[in-house]
Amino acid sequence: MSAPxxxxxxxxxxxxxxxxxxxxxxxxxxxxxxxxLFPAVGRRCGRGPLRGDAPELAAWTVDDAARVLLLTAxxxxxxxxxxxxxxxxxxxDAAEKRAVLRALPIVDIGDDAVELLHDAIRTNDPxxxxxxVGTDAxxxxxxxxxxxxxxxxxxxxxxxxxxxxxxxxxxxxxRMLADLDAERRAAGxxxxxxxxxxxxxxxxxxxxxxxxxxxxxx
Amino acid sequence: xxxxxxxxxMSSRTTDDYERMAGAGVRALVEPAFWLGQPRTNAxxxxxxxxxxxGWEPFRASQFGIRHHCAxxxxxxxxxDPRCRDVLSVLPRxxxxxxxxxxxxxxxxxxxxxxDEAFAVQLGLAVEYDLPVLVHTPHRDKQRGTLxxxxxxxxxxxxxxxxxxxxxNEVTVGLVADSGCWMGFSIYPGTKMSPSRMTVLLSRxxxxxxxxxxxxxxxxxxxxxxxxxGQAMLTAGFTEDxxxxxxxxxxxxxxxQSGRLDLDIVPAELxxxxxxxxxxxxxxx
Numbered sequence: 001m002s003a004p005x006x007x008x009x010x011x012x013x014x015x016x017x018x019x020x021x022x023x024x025x026x027x028x029x030x031x032x033x034x035x036x037l038f039p040a041v042g043r044r045c046g047r048g049p050l051r052g053d054a055p056e057l058a059a060w061t062v063d064d065a066a067r068v069l070l071l072t073a074x075x076x077x078x079x080x081x082x083x084x085x086x087x088x089x090x091x092x093d094a095a096e097k098r099a100v101l102r103a104l105p106i107v108d109i110g111d112d113a114v115e116l117l118h119d120a121i122r123t124n125d126p127x128x129x130x131x132x133v134g135t136d137a138x139x140x141x142x143x144x145x146x147x148x149x150x151x152x153x154x155x156x157x158x159x160x161x162x163x164x165x166x167x168x169x170x171x172x173x174x175r176m177l178a179d180l181d182a183e184r185r186a187a188g189x190x191x192x193x194x195x196x197x198x199x200x201x202x203x204x205x206x207x208x209x210x211x212x213x214x215x216x217x218x
Numbered sequence: 219x220x221x222x223x224x225x226x227x228m229s230s231r232t233t234d235d236y237e238r239m240a241g242a243g244v245r246a247l248v249e250p251a252f253w254l255g256q257p258r259t260n261a262x263x264x265x266x267x268x269x270x271x272x273g274w275e276p277f278r279a280s281q282f283g284i285r286h287h288c289a290x291x292x293x294x295x296x297x298x299d300p301r302c303r304d305v306l307s308v309l310p311r312x313x314x315x316x317x318x319x320x321x322x323x324x325x326x327x328x329x330x331x332x333x334d335e336a337f338a339v340q341l342g343l344a345v346e347y348d349l350p351v352l353v354h355t356p357h358r359d360k361q362r363g364t365l366x367x368x369x370x371x372x373x374x375x376x377x378x379x380x381x382x383x384x385x386x387n388e389v390t391v392g393l394v395a396d397s398g399c400w401m402g403f404s405i406y407p408g409t410k411m412s413p414s415r416m417t418v419l420l421s422r423x424x425x426x427x428x429x430x431x432x433x434x435x436x437x438x439x440x441x442x443x444x445x446x447x448g449q450a451m452l453t454a455g456f457t458e459d460x461x462x463x464x465x466x467x468x469x470x471x472x473x474x475q476s477g478r479l480d481l482d483i484v485p486a487e488l489x490x491x492x493x494x495x496x497x498x499x500x501x502x503x
Binding site: 122150179 | 255257259295296298299300327328329330357358359360361362387388389390411415
């Protein structure tokens with residue numbers, strides 16, 4: 001995914017292409033205008049699903065793509081760019097926050113991405129959790145990444161939304177899923193089918209937890 | 219059936235709920251401080267919330283003869299947000315108040331370093347202010363979270379009889395039963411625990427140190443599931459006295475350790491004029 005690629009896709013899909021073109025040009029001259037332009041994107045460009053074949057754009061909307069394009073249009077680098085992106089996130093509504101998360105792989109704000117990803121994962125808003133795990137969130141450490149995957153299971157977010165799942169899923173995630181499975185079975189409930197498939201693939205812990213021992217002993 | 223709901227987030231509920239609860243036998247409750255769904259952005263947002271827990275909510279509850287108490291804390295989820303952590307320095311002001319009967323909810327959400335620190339600091343405050351503690355156990359990785367909670371409690375030196383570990387289920391109750399801590403169960407539609415599953419646990423683990431709550435909040439939840447659990451207990455063969463122990467005497471004993479429970483029923487604490495123009499008094503005459 002790159003800015004020219006997004007611009008090309010959006011030409012055919014936004015409701016007001018002239019507005020988007022003007023907005024991009026204006027940001028190149030005056031990056032401060034983003035505070036006004038960024039929230040207006042849904043109204044001016046549309047909010048429907050983005051059409052296209054790129055797997056990394058699956059589940060994106062037109063306003064997501066247009067907002068990401070606007071972020072790439074600002075002539076800012078380094079700390080100034082990071083500060084602007086952080087401000088847009090913290091003052092953004094859910095759609096704006098989601099677009100910032102979507103932009104992280106192509107708008108480099110370095111380690112500042114971590115606090116935004118953590119915030120998104122703490123919310124119980126599937127739009128944000130899904131966007132955070134869908135960005136190949138390399139900045140997330142293993143512990144937080146596993147928590148995010150488990151959160152998807154709790155929120156019924158399909159695990160296909162998790163970037164790099166096949167590469168990052170490890171034994172500890174398997175152990176956590178196996179424990180959840182045990183809890184759900186004790187309650188007469190089940191884990192979702194995709195979580196079950198992942199558990200089968202990576203396997204649960206072979207070492208029983210204390211609680212499992214207790215259940216067997218009684 | 220008289221009911222003390224030891225964990226319910228009334229700020230997220232309507233006045234109609236207070237009315238229905240009173241009609242069903244709920245006479246007292248504890249509202250622990252928690253996450254609002256929308257993340258807070260600063261410590262001031264917490265103080266407004268705590269003010270509501272010691273002000274507006276007890277007033278709303280009193281309209282229906284319900285005694286409202288609360289627990290205050292920095293919740294585990296927001297302990298991870300550097301913008302919120304300053305609230306730890308204003309907590310002591312609230313821990314000194316009437317009807318603040320515990321520190322809570324504390325504990326773990328994602329089991330991070332920041333959560334470890336906030337948990338330890340607040341256990342220290344509980345000891346300092348001589349208050350019981352209400353500990354939340356995480357939704358994700360609950361078994362590890364419960365074990366880590368027990369380790370932290372042991373390290374803190376706090377009297378386990380002054381701690382309730384909440385949101386337990388079939389798998390985690392066994393970890394807590396022998397610890398001396400009190401055991402909390404949140405009866406939810408569909409998820410955490412159901413009335414019938416609860417009766418099985420009461421048969422197996424006994425009635426001592428067991429608390430049943432609705433944990434009703436802004437999510438799918440039901441403030442009357444405490445009542446339904448009492449009914450399920452009777453159906454399962456428990457006596458009226460057993461129900462009274464679990465749904466009234468146990469929470470009174472636990473939170474009574476604060477020395478701040480106030481169970482004298484006063485119909486309305488403020489004159490109606492104090493809330494003139496507010497719909498809370500409509501139809502109350």
